[in-house]
Amino acid sequence: MTPLLEIRDIRIEGRSDEDWHPIINGVDLTLGRGEVLGLIGESGAGKSTLGLAAMGYVRDGVRISGGSVVFDGIDLMTASAEEKRSLLGRRIAYVAQSAAASFNPAHKLIDQHVEAPVRHGVQDRSESVEDAIELYAKLRLPDPDQIGFRYPHQVSGGQLQRAMTAMAMSCRPDLIIFDEPTTALDVTTQIEVLAAIRDIVDQFGTSAIYITHDLAVVAQMADRIKVLLRGDEVETAPTREMLEHPREDYTKSLWAVRGFHRPEKPAPGPDSVPILSVEGVTAAYGEQVVLEDVSFDIHPGRTVAVVGESGSGKSTTARVITGLLPPRGGAVKFEGETLPAGYRKRSKDQLRQIQMIYQMADTALNPRQSIAQIIGRPVRFYSGLGGRRLRARVDELLEQIELDPATYRDRLPGELSGGQKQRVGIARALAAEPRLIICDEVTSALDQLVAEGILKLLARLQDELGLSYMFITHDLATVKAIADEVVVMKEGRVIEQGAKTAMFTPPHHPYTDLLLSSVPEMDPDWLDRLLAERGVEALGEAATGKM
Amino acid sequence: MGSVIRIVLQRLALGLLTLLIVSAVIFGAVNLLPGDFAQAVLGQSATPEAVAAIRTQLGLDQSLPVRYAQWLWDAARGDLGVSFAQANFASFTGRVDPSATVLAQIAPRFANTMFLAGVTAAIAVPLAVGLGILAALWRDTAFDKGANIATLSSISSPEFFVAYILILLFAVVNPVLPSLSNIFPGMSFGERLEKTLLPALTLTLVVTAHMMRMTRAAILNLMAQPYIEMARLKGMRPLRVILRHALPNALAPIVNVVALNLAYLVTGVVVVEVVFVYPGIGQLFVDSVKLRDIPVVQACCLIFAAAYILLNLTADILSILSNPRLRHLK
Numbered sequence: 033m034t035p036l037l038e039i040r041d042i043r044i045e046g047r048s049d050e051d052w053h054p055i056i057n058g059v060d061l062t063l064g065r066g067e068v069l070g071l072i073g074e075s076g077a078g079k080s081t082l083g084l085a086a087m088g089y090v091r092d093g094v095r096i097s098g099g100s101v102v103f104d105g106i107d108l109m110t111a112s113a114e115e116k117r118s119l120l121g122r123r124i125a126y127v128a129q130s131a132a133a134s135f136n137p138a139h140k141l142i143d144q145h146v147e148a149p150v151r152h153g154v155q156d157r158s159e160s161v162e163d164a165i166e167l168y169a170k171l172r173l174p175d176p177d178q179i180g181f182r183y184p185h186q187v188s189g190g191q192l193q194r195a196m197t198a199m200a201m202s203c204r205p206d207l208i209i210f211d212e213p214t215t216a217l218d219v220t221t222q223i224e225v226l227a228a229i230r231d232i233v234d235q236f237g238t239s240a241i242y243i244t245h246d247l248a249v250v251a252q253m254a255d256r257i258k259v260l261l262r263g264d265e266v267e268t269a270p271t272r273e274m275l276e277h278p279r280e281d282y283t284k285s286l287w288a289v290r291g292f293h294r295p296e297k298p299a300p301g302p303d304s305v306p307i308l309s310v311e312g313v314t315a316a317y318g319e320q321v322v323l324e325d326v327s328f329d330i331h332p333g334r335t336v337a338v339v340g341e342s343g344s345g346k347s348t349t350a351r352v353i354t355g356l357l358p359p360r361g362g363a364v365k366f367e368g369e370t371l372p373a374g375y376r377k378r379s380k381d382q383l384r385q386i387q388m389i390y391q392m393a394d395t396a397l398n399p400r401q402s403i404a405q406i407i408g409r410p411v412r413f414y415s416g417l418g419g420r421r422l423r424a425r426v427d428e429l430l431e432q433i434e435l436d437p438a439t440y441r442d443r444l445p446g447e448l449s450g451g452q453k454q455r456v457g458i459a460r461a462l463a464a465e466p467r468l469i470i471c472d473e474v475t476s477a478l479d480q481l482v483a484e485g486i487l488k489l490l491a492r493l494q495d496e497l498g499l500s501y502m503f504i505t506h507d508l509a510t511v512k513a514i515a516d517e518v519v520v521m522k523e524g525r526v527i528e529q530g531a532k533t534a535m536f537t538p539p540h541h542p543y544t545d546l547l548l549s550s551v552p553e554m555d556p557d558w559l560d561r562l563l564a565e566r567g568v569e570a571l572g573e574a575a576t577g578k579m
Numbered sequence: 580m581g582s583v584i585r586i587v588l589q590r591l592a593l594g595l596l597t598l599l600i601v602s603a604v605i606f607g608a609v610n611l612l613p614g615d616f617a618q619a620v621l622g623q624s625a626t627p628e629a630v631a632a633i634r635t636q637l638g639l640d641q642s643l644p645v646r647y648a649q650w651l652w653d654a655a656r657g658d659l660g661v662s663f664a665q666a667n668f669a670s671f672t673g674r675v676d677p678s679a680t681v682l683a684q685i686a687p688r689f690a691n692t693m694f695l696a697g698v699t700a701a702i703a704v705p706l707a708v709g710l711g712i713l714a715a716l717w718r719d720t721a722f723d724k725g726a727n728i729a730t731l732s733s734i735s736s737p738e739f740f741v742a743y744i745l746i747l748l749f750a751v752v753n754p755v756l757p758s759l760s761n762i763f764p765g766m767s768f769g770e771r772l773e774k775t776l777l778p779a780l781t782l783t784l785v786v787t788a789h790m791m792r793m794t795r796a797a798i799l800n801l802m803a804q805p806y807i808e809m810a811r812l813k814g815m816r817p818l819r820v821i822l823r824h825a826l827p828n829a830l831a832p833i834v835n836v837v838a839l840n841l842a843y844l845v846t847g848v849v850v851v852e853v854v855f856v857y858p859g860i861g862q863l864f865v866d867s868v869k870l871r872d873i874p875v876v877q878a879c880c881l882i883f884a885a886a887y888i889l890l891n892l893t894a895d896i897l898s899i900l901s902n903p904r905l906r907h908l909k
Contacts, residue, residue: 089812092803121813133805138827138903147823148813183903 042099070254121148125200131192142180190221248552313362337515393453711794730788797829838894
């Protein structure tokens with residue numbers, strides 16, 4: 033039987049300034065009928081570009097410069113725009129990374145769902161609505177009869193992602209491209225979506241290309257895995273074979289990423305004064321209470337990881353500590369002294385002691401300022417240095433974050449990689465010579481290899497400078513790697529807290545248990561096992577509970 | 580829906596407050612005009628006693644705040660006062676000739692202005708939005724560039740120049756339309772429309788560019804959104820992608836620019852009125868300033884301000900209604 037999709041020696045280029053530079057340099061891809069191929073690699077590897085090219089589609093500023101894409105005997109390189117349009121949505125469908133951004137905010141879910149079947153003449157509207165409700169039920173969406181009649185902003189992220197999968201299924205396509213469909217989701221939600229996608233793909237015998245940077249996820253979903261690195265194929269092999277015997281060094285390095293592990297430091301003595309105490313903090317945005325009676329301590333030189341799903345109040349806690357959001361009740365103490373609630377009332381020295389590093393280094397750095405200006409500003413503000421001494425201090429900070437001052441001093445953030453930008457964010461925090469740094473999801477926008485580099489850097493700086501960290505994250509692998517203590521938050525409350533080893537050893541609080549068991553493992557049978565343990569019923573309840 | 584009503588009421592209250600502030604500014608500014616009506620009407624050789632007498636009759640001898648309070652109170656009850664120019668001072672008895680009230684002066688002129696604005700809007704808004712959509716659809720093609728150049732050149736030319744060119748083309752070279760727009764009460768709608776067409780076309784050429792370019796920009800701004808890509812990947816045609824997926828999300832900025840241009844049509848078309856001898860409110864306004872006919876000037880300003888505020892308010896409300904996030908809360 034001929035394969036469903038056959039890509040030969042495809043070359044794709046993107047334009048930056050006036051030049052075309054390669055994104056994909058001659059990759060082959062073959063997909064059999066009913067097969068799921070995992071496409072993995074770091075950001076910039078060209079996964080999404082390749083996935084879209086499989087649909088005969090390129091984004092603005094991108095072109096296919098060579099090779100062929102043949103879908104079920106139809107050459108998409110020579111097909112007319114009209115021929116391609118008749119395939120898209122009907123025989124080839126797409127599920128995007130962010131369902132929240134990929135659903136049109138102006139229309140109800142159902143109207144967007146029926147658009148492809150009605151426009152392609154597959155079904156009329158009422159048939160398609162009925163079918164949508166069936167698909168919603170199959171994907172275990174709560175209230176399948178009604179959920180389609182809501183607007184996207186009225187539905188949670190995990191539910192939207194399943195609704196988008198339903199939409200992709202609307203014409204029963206032969207091929208679906210899943211482009212990082214769970215990357216933006218919490219681990220507990222991710223499981224529901226993964227299970228739903230896998231079931232429905234199985235049920236209809238749909239072929240799929242599953243794009244992700246998360247190996248553990250791809251291990252659950254794919255029959256075969258193809259590894260990409262900067263536009264080149266590294267290797268392709270059936271999933272189990274690839275997991276057990278990766279051939280190439282790059283693949284092995286990807287597999288080994290989660291190896292970084294920092295032993296827990298000994299518990300602080302009974303007379304140790306916490307550097308920061310959050311005591312019974314309650315906070316609200318307007319009428320909506322977002323934090324309730326949150327308390328925890330951070331002792332000098334230690335790392336406290338604050339974990340929880342999105343909306344659990346992790347970042348709000350950071351806003352209260354830094355004085356950006358004055359709390360309704362409770363207090364924040366620094367070395368036993370209560371800090372004024374609002375940052376405006378804090379002294380320069382109080383401000384200096386607590387610094388922040390943000391998730392998106394891209395938006396946290398002024399794109400118009402050179403690296404030296406970005407780091408120099410807090411140095412001047414807090415220590416009053418100027419001229420040659422300022423420059424020397426900036427160079428010293430750059431060396432601390434392992435960037436060569438001569439090379440990087442005068443560059444703009446746009447000329448740096450994601451990991452380098454995050455390092456500059458760290459240097460800017462260090463410039464104030466703080467005692468405590470709040471790291472808000474600092475590695476979640478980064479590839480695993482790069483993220484590991486950042487974690488190692490933070491660990492080294494902690495040892496050298498005696499820093500304390502409050503580490504906000506939803507990624508439990510990161511927690512395992514660097515935390516000394518863990519605070520688990522849910523819906524604005526602290527559910528459980530304690531030393532890392534204790535937290536990762538059963539018995540846990542049921543919610544901690546749910547979080548821990550939801551982290552995908554690099555074992556192709558992990559999802560099956562977990563679903564069997566939890567039972568489909570429990571999943572359904574979890575989905576409804578998250579309304 | 581309740582929250583939308585609340586927002587609308589809030590905006591309405593803010594609009595009224597703005598109008599109140601504007602009315603004070605108008606009153607203050609008009610009274611800063613050099614010279615006064617009594618002096619203007621009696622001429623250079625008037626005796627100081629005669630001037631003072633008229634000032635007393637008109638209440639001009641009272642202090643500014645008192646006059647403002649009086650005027651505001653009357654205006655709120657719908658009485659905009661008596662036109663100085665129309666009142667008969669020689670036999671001023673305190674009784675007001677009904678045709679001399681500001682309202683009687685302004686009402687027919689205002690109706691004419693609204694008619695002209697309405698005809699212009701009926702042509703210009705669909706034209707501009709349609710051109711904007713097509714320009715976005717055929718971005719960077721000859722059509723897009725042509726539409727941009729044409730609308731930009733028409734907005735860059737002075738209004739009177741555009742007006743005379745149109746007169747030359749449609750009244751002189753091909754005499755199909757009248758060059759004078761002297762409309763009067765009792766005319767049939769068809770006749771009115773015919774007389775109004777040339778000034779309306781002139782104004783269309785003036786206002787189309789803004790609206791068209793904003794429509795194009797607002798749509799193109801959205802073309803990089805993931806939901807637009809999703810619509811394309813569902814195999815939708817380019818025109819449908821724009822009309823169904825981009826336009827509903829681009830309405831807010833478009834509606835605002837349309838409102839701004841409509842407000843201009845109500846308040847700022849003196850030059851076009853003069854060229855076509857169109858009896859609109861703009862000419863009345865200019866004449867009244869010349870005559871220091873303060874009650875009429877104030878009333879015109881108040882109407883202009885109210886038109887701006889009302890149209891912007893409408894734009895605000897339409898923007899809110901076009902956003903399902905505000906219409907349907909979680």
